[in-house]
Amino acid sequence: MPKITFVAPDKSEAIVEARSGDSIMAAAVQNDVAGIVGECGGALSCCTCHVHLDEDWADRVPPASDFENEMLDMTATSRDRTSRLCCQISMSDGLDGIRVHVPESQY
Amino acid sequence: MDISTPTVPNNISRLDIDPYDDVTLEHPFAMHEVVRNAGSVAFMERYGVYVMGRHADVAPVLQDWQRFSSTSGSGIADIRKPGAWRAPSPIVEVDPPDHTKVRMAVQRILTPALIREWKELFADYADELVGNLVDAGRIDAVSELSERFVAHVFPRTIGWADSPGRTEKLFLLGQLNFDGQGPRNARFLATEAAAAKIMDWNNAQMRREALLPGGFGEKIYAAADRGEIEPETAPLLIRSFLRGGLDTTSAMISAAIQLLSEAPEQYEMLRRDVTRVRSVLDETMRLETPIQTVCRLTMEDVTFADGRTVPKDNKIIVLLSAANRDPLAWERPDEFDITRKMPAHVALGTGVHMCIGQMIARMEGELVLKALVKHVKSIRPSGATSRNLNNNLRSFASVPVELKS
Numbered sequence: 001m002p003k004i005t006f007v008a009p010d011k012s013e014a015i016v017e018a019r020s021g022d023s024i025m026a027a028a029v030q031n032d033v034a035g036i037v038g039e040c041g042g043a044l045s046c047c048t049c050h051v052h053l054d055e056d057w058a059d060r061v062p063p064a065s066d067f068e069n070e071m072l073d074m075t076a077t078s079r080d081r082t083s084r085l086c087c088q089i090s091m092s093d094g095l096d097g098i099r100v101h102v103p104e105s106q107y
Numbered sequence: 108m109d110i111s112t113p114t115v116p117n118n119i120s121r122l123d124i125d126p127y128d129d130v131t132l133e134h135p136f137a138m139h140e141v142v143r144n145a146g147s148v149a150f151m152e153r154y155g156v157y158v159m160g161r162h163a164d165v166a167p168v169l170q171d172w173q174r175f176s177s178t179s180g181s182g183i184a185d186i187r188k189p190g191a192w193r194a195p196s197p198i199v200e201v202d203p204p205d206h207t208k209v210r211m212a213v214q215r216i217l218t219p220a221l222i223r224e225w226k227e228l229f230a231d232y233a234d235e236l237v238g239n240l241v242d243a244g245r246i247d248a249v250s251e252l253s254e255r256f257v258a259h260v261f262p263r264t265i266g267w268a269d270s271p272g273r274t275e276k277l278f279l280l281g282q283l284n285f286d287g288q289g290p291r292n293a294r295f296l297a298t299e300a301a302a303a304k305i306m307d308w309n310n311a312q313m314r315r316e317a318l319l320p321g322g323f324g325e326k327i328y329a330a331a332d333r334g335e336i337e338p339e340t341a342p343l344l345i346r347s348f349l350r351g352g353l354d355t356t357s358a359m360i361s362a363a364i365q366l367l368s369e370a371p372e373q374y375e376m377l378r379r380d381v382t383r384v385r386s387v388l389d390e391t392m393r394l395e396t397p398i399q400t401v402c403r404l405t406m407e408d409v410t411f412a413d414g415r416t417v418p419k420d421n422k423i424i425v426l427l428s429a430a431n432r433d434p435l436a437w438e439r440p441d442e443f444d445i446t447r448k449m450p451a452h453v454a455l456g457t458g459v460h461m462c463i464g465q466m467i468a469r470m471e472g473e474l475v476l477k478a479l480v481k482h483v484k485s486i487r488p489s490g491a492t493s494r495n496l497n498n499n500l501r502s503f504a505s506v507p508v509e510l511k512s
Contacts, residue, residue, distance in 0.1 A: 030449050039385065039469065041451050043461035047219050067211055074218050107223075 002096035006033045007054075009104050020093065024086035024100065025049040035102035042087035044068060048106040050075040053082040054099035061089055061098070077103040119415050120145040121152045126400070126426075127289050132496045135399070136441070139429035147411035148423065154290060156183055156402070156422045160429025162436035162450065164411055168403060168425060170458035172202045175403035175423070177460060182288030182499070183402055183424055193287070196347045197340045203459060212335040213344065213463055216326045222466045229260045230474055237478035241510045245489040248368075248506040253360035254278070256475055261353050264467060265345060266322020267312060276305050281354035282497060288400070289498025313342035323348055348464065356468040358397035358502035360475050363387055365506045366394065366443045367479075368486040373445050378480050386445040388472045393452035394443060396428035399501050401456065427453045428501065483510045 001017040018027035028036035037048035044067055068088050072079045124138050131138050142160040151158045168175045177200050180186035186195055198209050240246045258274040283302040286295040318324035324345050331341045367374040377383045403423050410416040431452045432440040455462035490507035
């Protein structure tokens with residue numbers, strides 16, 4: 001199973017295994033990763049699964065849709081070049097080892 | 108109905124069930140089991156539609172709008188056929204790319220910031236409402252709490268001023284909408300007759316001049332002015348917003364209180380950790396599933412994992428409520444347990460059509476539950492509950508409880 005590393009704002013790391021096809025958000029919620037809420041369950045309605053992709057991974061993930069891109073303007077902490085709503089990133093073996101940074105707040 | 112019968116493949120079970128009779132509406136669980144046990148998909152002889160209820164098969168269907176379209180209507184009637192009783196919803200009953208444009212226009216309005224603003228605006232009302240019911244002896248958690256709260260909050264989110272008899276009218280419209288998703292049975296016809304006299308009022312409510320600044324209604328007309336949606340779509344979206352958000356939210360809140368009253372240890376868990384509000388609401392939605400079913404239309408012949416095929420151009424009634432109690436997806440599926448994690452329930456759908464107003468419903472549920480936690484040490488059942496029987500909305504008519512400080 002592909003692994004995801006979540007880097008907390010205090011730089012501590014949590015590594016979780018995801019089922020292929022599950023979103024990064026789903027893997028985080030299932031494994032109680034702090035700071036990823038996913039309140040709307042992946043409907044692009046809540047902006048509570050905002051992450052910053054690690055620079056090394058930013059260009060290896062399929063780009064955000066127009067819809068996700070608009071929603072990223074509404075996140076609680078400001079977006080940057082590698083910001084994503086991680087409910088929209090589906091895990092696969094190709095993303096094994098991906099690192100994502102969790103922001104200070106989702107509300 | 109018989110004309111579709113010959114097209115049913117041999118390996119598909121033909122079920123003699125009626126999801127809309129009174130006994131089944133009251134206790135749908137045996138019917139759900141029959142459907143789940145019949146395989147990925149079965150055929151409902153009486154109504155000439157296919158039916159499915161296994162979580163593992165239902166979730167992918169909801170996510171696959173290309174093969175399972177919403178354009179024939181969310182209920183069992185095919186709204187593409189002549190004589191349809193209403194225009195399609197411009198958001199629920201369309202698919203991408205048209206759907207994407209409309210959904211984005213609505214989502215641009217329902218921003219997380221606006222939901223937070225509403226949450227602050229309505230918190231005091233929730234607090235006051237619950238505060239007045241504490242230690243007041245036997246109260247009805249439906250008429251005195253959930254319906255009263257939602258009937259106060261929800262019209263304001265749309266931007267409607269108070270008007271006489273509004274609450275009763277709004278709930279009657281909801282009843283009509285959800286009865287209309289089932290067959291044209293006696294229940295639907297009675298509701299339709301009762302609602303006939305308020306249809307002018309209903310139409311007037313959707314017009315621009317009825318809408319106060321700051322609400323969803325005014326904002327959606329402004330989106331039409333900007334060209335984000337067609338002008339004629341604006342009133343239809345207000346209609347969809349009302350349909351989706353009023354009775355469903357109130358049903359969820361009533362059921363949450365009923366479930367917590369029957370499970371004091373779960374309420375205690377919530378009191379100790381109020382962040383569990385979200386789990387309470389999700390577990391309530393899983394068990395109660397206010398919108399019991401949605402329908403899809405097959406755009407091609409579709410074969411499921413167990414080899415059963417539904418031919419092209421057939422309606423499938425998707426029993427969200429059956430999927431939400433599927434024993435293959437959850438241990439002890441009938442038990443209210445707020446510590447569950449996954450899998451995700453499908454009460455709000457999933458995929459592109461997943462409930463767009465859920466953040467409003469969650470906000471309302473959160474305000475009521477937090478007010479309960481603040482004021483109430485125990486919620487005790489205080490008499491027999493009763494249900495509203497409706498073709499598609501599962502809700503309580505009455506939940507007598509005592510709220511003790």
